[in-house]
Amino acid sequence: MEKDRVERYVKSLERTIQNNYHYLKESVEDFQELCRLVSPEKQIPAGIAIDIREMYKEIRNRLTEIKAIEQLLQGKYRQYYRRDSVRDKELMEYGFISKNCYSKFEHTLVQIEAIKRLKERPAKAEHEREPLPWFRTRENQVAFFKNLRTLMELDYEPTPEEIGEERRDLAGGRGLTLFLFSGDSVSLDLLQSRAQLREHDILERYSAEEIRGMLAHLREVSPLEVEKKFRQIMESNGLVRLKCLLLPVRSSKDLEGDLLEFIRKALHRMGEGELKTLSI
Numbered sequence: 001m002e003k004d005r006v007e008r009y010v011k012s013l014e015r016t017i018q019n020n021y022h023y024l025k026e027s028v029e030d031f032q033e034l035c036r037l038v039s040p041e042k043q044i045p046a047g048i049a050i051d052i053r054e055m056y057k058e059i060r061n062r063l064t065e066i067k068a069i070e071q072l073l074q075g076k077y078r079q080y081y082r083r084d085s086v087r088d089k090e091l092m093e094y095g096f097i098s099k100n101c102y103s104k105f106e107h108t109l110v111q112i113e114a115i116k117r118l119k120e121r122p123a124k125a126e127h128e129r130e131p132l133p134w135f136r137t138r139e140n141q142v143a144f145f146k147n148l149r150t151l152m153e154l155d156y157e158p159t160p161e162e163i164g165e166e167r168r169d170l171a172g173g174r175g176l177t178l179f180l181f182s183g184d185s186v187s188l189d190l191l192q193s194r195a196q197l198r199e200h201d202i203l204e205r206y207s208a209e210e211i212r213g214m215l216a217h218l219r220e221v222s223p224l225e226v227e228k229k230f231r232q233i234m235e236s237n238g239l240v241r242l243k244c245l246l247l248p249v250r251s252s253k254d255l256e257g258d259l260l261e262f263i264r265k266a267l268h269r270m271g272e273g274e275l276k277t278l279s280i
Contacts, residue, residue, distance in 0.1 A: 010080040013069050020062040021087055028094045031055050035101040040111045049109065056102045063095050132255045134178060134212060135204050143202055147176055147216050148252060176249040177226050181211040182267055183242035194237060223248050223277045231275055243267060244275040 034052055038044055073081040135141045181191060185208045192211060195203050203213040215226070223246065230244055245267060249255065266278055 006077065007080055010073065010077050013073060013077075014081070017066050017069055020066050021091065024059060024062055024091065024094045027055065027059060028098055031059060031098055032101055035105045038105055038108050038112075040108060040115055044112070052102070052105055056098060059094070059098045063091065063098075066091060132259055134214070135202065136206055137204060140202050140204050143200075144214055147200065147214065148249075148255070175217045175221065177215040177217065177221075178247040178249060179213050179215065179230065180245040180247075180263065180267070181239075181242050182209060182245070183239075183272070185209060187239050187242050190237060191233075191239060191242070227275060227277055234273075234275065240273045243270045243272065245270070246275070246277040248277065 031052070034048065034055065037048060038052070070083075074083070133141065134144055181188060188205070188209070188211050192203070192205055197203055197213075198216075200216040201214060203211065206212040226246055226248070230246065234240070234242060234244060245263060247254075247263070263278070266276065270276055
């Protein structure tokens, strides 16, 4: 009699697992479709974010319930329970799919909010304008902007409480050097293949006839020291036909004005193999 009662109880637990399994089989697919409706390029339908969160919560509750029941069956009622390996695999996939879709959904909401704030932000002041478009790729331009932003944060006049050795060392030591190699593509190919940069430095093949880059300095570096380094690079690799232009940047003010036109004219006046540091 006791055995019959236990078997009925085990079957009722198995029915609960099966009911939850069928729910998930239908709901996870619907959940995927719902999440696909949310993207930075589309306007989110009213209430969809709430629906997605509620649906995800229900999916996680069902998966949690199944896991708890299976632990009970595999423990106390092991002799009455036979696992379904195919169903277990599908349930694991449902958990992975739903979690992945929800993570993408939350990330997309963050993107949408960032875009919204950007659109609502008033026109930038002159000192907040976009940095010099020194690189073509978005990744390199973002890295350049991060380094430039550090300099911009040091541009303001410190209060008396902020003045100290640490502040003066930081302001006096940090800087950037933008560099540009111009010339024949064969020499640039050789330079690009042999270039060795540090973690925060950038080198980009801007075009067939031009390489651009940035060196980040965490200490005081004189233009002569940078020039010496670049001369060594050119001479050791036999790059006698390239033009090399260096641009020290100590403050965001160094990038004001029509700098690209200034650089273009300076390059035009240079001869092959010449290295020059621009003074702004």
